[in-house]
Every structure is written in structure tokens, then in C-alpha cells.
Amino acid sequence: MALREYRCAKCGATFERLIRSTDEERRVTCPECGERRVRRLISRFTAAGASRGQAAADGCGCGGSCACGRR
Ligand SMILES: [Zn+2]
Incomplete structure (x- = not known):
């Protein structure tokens, strides 16, 4: 379920x-x-979700010093 924004052609x-x-x-x-x-249209909700996903993809932010597997 998602709230989506549209524009009429x-x-x-x-x-x-x-x-x-x-x-x-x-x-x-x-x-x-x-x-x-x-x-x-690209909704504000989608944009917020994308930025959160990007933060997760960047890893935990430990710089490789913990057990998260990031180097
Ligand atoms: Zn219309």
C-alpha cells in the first residue's frame, strides 16, 4: 500500500x-x-525511503572496526 502522486496528461x-x-x-x-x-510523480514518501535505503547501503558507519563486515 502506497500513497502515490499523479499528474493528468x-x-x-x-x-x-x-x-x-x-x-x-x-x-x-x-x-x-x-x-x-x-x-x-516521484512522491515525497518515495524520496524519503530512497534516502533511508542509501544510508543503510553505506553501512553502519563504523569504518571497518566492528563486526559488520564493512572494509
Ligand atoms: Zn485531468
Whole structure:
């Protein structure tokens, strides 16, 4: 389940939708004009998750002095 942000290809309206399945994502339409061609925007939630993931990939920050396996 994810809150995603979209922009309508027709009228340019932006809106958020709570997506619970890929099937639901395929049925997203513009609330303003009903257009089905909507573009998914990079949400703030996705950006926050990406930065957290990057921090984890950098390791524990010990510089190789503990048992985390980082050299
Ligand atoms: Zn629209």
C-alpha cells in the first residue's frame, strides 16, 4: 500500500491516490476530467525511503572496526 502522486496528461491536475494493488494502480484516472493517461510523480514518501535505503547501503558507519563486515 502506497500513497502515490499523479499528474493528468490532459488537464495537468495533480492528485494523490492510495494504491493498494497493481490492479488499482492501472485504473487510476484524473479526478478533474476523468483522463486515464496520468503520469506518476516521484512522491515525497518515495524520496524519503530512497534516502533511508542509501544510508543503510553505506553501512553502519563504523569504518571497518566492528563486526559488520564493512572494509
Ligand atoms: Zn485531468
